[in-house]
Amino acid sequence: MQKQLAITSCPHIRSRKTTQRIMQDVCIALAPAGIAGIVFFGARAAAIIAVSVITCVLTELVYEKMMGQRVTIGDWSAVVTGLLLAYNIPATAPLWIPMVGGVIAILLVKMLFGGIGSNFMNPALTARAVLFVSWGGIMGSYPVTRFMEQTADGLSGATPLAELARVFAGQATLAEGTGLWDLFIGNCPGVLGETCKLAILLGGVWLILRDVADWKIPVSMIGTVFVLYLLTSGFNFGLSLREVLSGGLLLGAFFMATDYATSPQSNLGRVIFGVGCGLIVFVIRAYANYPEGCSFAILFMNVVTPLIDRYTMPKCFGEVKQHG
Amino acid sequence: MFAKRMFPGGIHPHEGRNGKKVNRANPIQELPAPQRLIVPLAQHIGAPAKAVVAKGDRVLMGQMIGEPGGFVSAAVHAPCSGRVADITLCKNFAGAEVPCIIIENDFKDEWVELHPAQRPETLTADEMRTIIRNAGIVGMGGATFPTPVKLTIAKDKTFEKLVINGAECEPYLTADHRLMLEKPGAIIDGIQLLMHAFGVSEALVGVEENKEDAIQALRDAARGVEGISIRPLPVRYPQGGEKQLIYALTRRVVPAGALPIETGCVVLNVGTVFAIHEAVRQGMPLIHRITTVGGLVNNPGNYLVRIGTPVRALLNACGGIQPHVRTMISGGPMMGTAFTDVDIPVTKGCSGILALDKSAIDVDESACIRCGRCLRACPMHLQPAQMDRLIRAERFDEVDKLGVLNCIECGACTYVCPAKRLLTQSFRAGKRIVNIRRKKVRDREAAERAAEEAKKQQAPADGKGKEE
Numbered sequence: 130m131q132k133q134l135a136i137t138s139c140p141h142i143r144s145r146k147t148t149q150r151i152m153q154d155v156c157i158a159l160a161p162a163g164i165a166g167i168v169f170f171g172a173r174a175a176a177i178i179a180v181s182v183i184t185c186v187l188t189e190l191v192y193e194k195m196m197g198q199r200v201t202i203g204d205w206s207a208v209v210t211g212l213l214l215a216y217n218i219p220a221t222a223p224l225w226i227p228m229v230g231g232v233i234a235i236l237l238v239k240m241l242f243g244g245i246g247s248n249f250m251n252p253a254l255t256a257r258a259v260l261f262v263s264w265g266g267i268m269g270s271y272p273v274t275r276f277m278e279q280t281a282d283g284l285s286g287a288t289p290l291a292e293l294a295r296v297f298a299g300q301a302t303l304a305e306g307t308g309l310w311d312l313f314i315g316n317c318p319g320v321l322g323e324t325c326k327l328a329i330l331l332g333g334v335w336l337i338l339r340d341v342a343d344w345k346i347p348v349s350m351i352g353t354v355f356v357l358y359l360l361t362s363g364f365n366f367g368l369s370l371r372e373v374l375s376g377g378l379l380l381g382a383f384f385m386a387t388d389y390a391t392s393p394q395s396n397l398g399r400v401i402f403g404v405g406c407g408l409i410v411f412v413i414r415a416y417a418n419y420p421e422g423c424s425f426a427i428l429f430m431n432v433v434t435p436l437i438d439r440y441t442m443p444k445c446f447g448e449v450k451q452h453g
Numbered sequence: 454m455f456a457k458r459m460f461p462g463g464i465h466p467h468e469g470r471n472g473k474k475v476n477r478a479n480p481i482q483e484l485p486a487p488q489r490l491i492v493p494l495a496q497h498i499g500a501p502a503k504a505v506v507a508k509g510d511r512v513l514m515g516q517m518i519g520e521p522g523g524f525v526s527a528a529v530h531a532p533c534s535g536r537v538a539d540i541t542l543c544k545n546f547a548g549a550e551v552p553c554i555i556i557e558n559d560f561k562d563e564w565v566e567l568h569p570a571q572r573p574e575t576l577t578a579d580e581m582r583t584i585i586r587n588a589g590i591v592g593m594g595g596a597t598f599p600t601p602v603k604l605t606i607a608k609d610k611t612f613e614k615l616v617i618n619g620a621e622c623e624p625y626l627t628a629d630h631r632l633m634l635e636k637p638g639a640i641i642d643g644i645q646l647l648m649h650a651f652g653v654s655e656a657l658v659g660v661e662e663n664k665e666d667a668i669q670a671l672r673d674a675a676r677g678v679e680g681i682s683i684r685p686l687p688v689r690y691p692q693g694g695e696k697q698l699i700y701a702l703t704r705r706v707v708p709a710g711a712l713p714i715e716t717g718c719v720v721l722n723v724g725t726v727f728a729i730h731e732a733v734r735q736g737m738p739l740i741h742r743i744t745t746v747g748g749l750v751n752n753p754g755n756y757l758v759r760i761g762t763p764v765r766a767l768l769n770a771c772g773g774i775q776p777h778v779r780t781m782i783s784g785g786p787m788m789g790t791a792f793t794d795v796d797i798p799v800t801k802g803c804s805g806i807l808a809l810d811k812s813a814i815d816v817d818e819s820a821c822i823r824c825g826r827c828l829r830a831c832p833m834h835l836q837p838a839q840m841d842r843l844i845r846a847e848r849f850d851e852v853d854k855l856g857v858l859n860c861i862e863c864g865a866c867t868y869v870c871p872a873k874r875l876l877t878q879s880f881r882a883g884k885r886i887v888n889i890r891r892k893k894v895r896d897r898e899a900a901e902r903a904a905e906e907a908k909k910q911q912a913p914a915d916g917k918g919k920e921e
Contacts (some may be wrong), residue, residue, distance in 0.1 A: 140864030
């Protein structure tokens with residue numbers, strides 16, 4: 130009997146939460162948005178998702194095999210990156226787009242910086258930014274959904290964000306644009322995983338309930354965008370609400386701004402991060418000549434994260450002033 | 454939730470089979486003393502006791518067989534009557550060989566003459582410390598720091614509040630819970646005796662609110678007694694940590710690197726208070742304690758065990774351990790010590806004997822994903838992931854700056870880590886190295902000062918220009 134007993138150093142019990150389980154939870158949370166993408170944009174969306182996930186996982190596997198490192202694809206984090214990358218690509222894109230994106234995300238952004246937890250920018254978002262800058266024509270054309278009035282080339286004239294920008298500038302009225310309900314359920318042009326806000330919110334709630342994501346980042350980010358639009362539009366509630374429900378804000382706030390490796394760890398740091406993201410999204414959307422700023426806002430704040438972390442880490446208990 | 458008395462950080466650890474939920478209902482049973490008892494001379498923090506008996510001597514139950522080996526030390530007593538079979542080295546839970554007095558039990562339980570205090574209510578602080586010292590009482594929560602030392606208050610400090618730890622926040626353990634439930638009167642009496650002796654007007658008893666029956670029992674026992682209040686606390690590990698408990702009960706913060714008395718508080722475990730009650734009222738030295746046996750044993754329970762009883766006897770009383778046990782632990786699963794030899798004796802600080810399965814064995818570490826869970830779990834507001842990274846990179850000066858020496862090794866960060874990193878283990882190593890480095894710096898500075906001093910004395914005439 131005694132031979133089987135092991136000596137280990139305390140603590141002797143561990144929580145059931147593992148990296149793998151956390152990443153699987155993110156995949157579960159991402160599922161509704163993916164299904165909605167397939168419903169709205171057809172089988173093409175499914176193909177992009179599949180290619181993106183497979184590319185990401187294979188890239189990680191091949192890199193680790195080649196470098197003689199321990200294979201970590203079992204932690205499911207490459208799957209998460211693959212899903213997020215696919216969700217940021219328009220369904221009309223050719224299949225080599227997610228392939229190139231997947232290699233950029235995993236090889237350049239994640240593995241070369243040391244793998245999971247060591248990257249300083251969100252892999253999927255960085256890849257998306259590279260694709261966007263390199264193949265703007267493909268990445269910047271948004272298809273109409275299967276339930277919208279079909280155009281000749283299948284592409285939409287104006288995204289909801291472009292419509293809202295004109296409203297904000299006083300050149301149009303809200304009534305001319307996409308309806309609130311269509312925005313909410315995702316019947317609007319956009320990249321394949323960002324349109325259905327209902328699905329994203331469901332996933333977001335799952336993340337928070339499962340203690341995977343911290344509510345502070347999405348709430349402070351979305352709240353900042355909403356409040357800034359309210360203040361600058363003369364309390365135009367309808368416009369502010371539509372801004373929140375348009376573009377990639379919800380997908381970014383719940384799934385990409387909350388990426389552990391690239392967001393601050395302390396509570397205060399997370400609020401600062403969220404507010405910073407929201408502020409940049411607002412500035413880009415409202416004043417820059419670029420309709421969407423979510424990716425760049427998050428990427429910018431990713432880079433600032435070490436700085437935020439440095440100044441917001443808690444003080445050791447007992448090094449505060451003594452209470453009476 | 455915020456109105457509740459809460460310390461920062463903390464976790465809710467889960468339990469496997471035969472945890473608190475089962476064991477809280479098991480009344481304390483007295484375990485008969487075995488044939489042979491092994492009484493270690495070192496079962497407390499500080500200098501080992503010095504044996505005052507020799508091989509072959511007949512000893513009576515409760516007789517002092519080891520006297521304190523210094524100020525920070527504790528006496529040990531014979532847990533039964535019998536003959537000293539040997540004084541030799543035996544293994545303790547930590548795996549070290551320590552001198553032990555082995556007593557062959559004659560099963561007569563003949564007591565040494567006991568001297569209960571004549572007028573317990575009028576004891577002075579000094580008399581109280583002497584009684585506690587003679588009874589060999591140490592912190593019974595597991596830390597085993599000699600209680601009389603804790604109760605020796607420096608002249609410039611005031612002892613305002615007695616904080617009693619009935620939190621029992623470690624999973625599985627129910628020894629304190631049963632004690633509070635079955636002996637509430639004795640605990641309240643012990644508190645009163647201490648309050649009288651030390652002139653303390655307020656005592657706060659912190660009990661986690663999942664022990665509602667114990668809270669009720671203590672409240673009933675304390676009814677009409679002035680100055681003692683029973684405070685339910687949220688269930689959160691490590692609620693029973695001294696600094697955490699003081700903060701939860703008084704909102705006072707123990708300064709980093711300082712002792713609890715800085716806040717005017719002395720913290721004692723309910724088991725310690727019970728032992729003090731027995732020492733004062735009955736003149737009884739510390740020769741037994743309550744130990745929880747839990748986890749994968751056939752019949753878990755709470756036992757009144759003589760100090761020196763081999764673990765084997767306890768396990769036999771519980772119907773043995775189950776075949777898939779992979780780790781045996783003395784104490785709780787968060788801060789206890791793993792051992793393999795069941796002939797190791799139960800000591801004063803042994804609050805539990807647990808049998809756990811393979812999930813208790815270190816799992817594979819993976820890379821830190823920077824999720825920040827450790828940061829939120831740390832009751833000392835440290836930065837576990839960052840400290841771990843620096844320790845592994847051997848950047849010890851930076852680790853020192855981050856306050857690694859304030860780590861109380863509660864294990865909360867390691868418990869929550871999804872990458873299963875051995876954080877607490879890393880900090881234990883890091884603390885040792887930081888301490889050694891600090892000592893080296895101190896020694897070097899002292900040597901430099903001494904050298905300078907010598908130089909000045911040698912050449913007082915031309916010393917002025919060379920100050921720099």
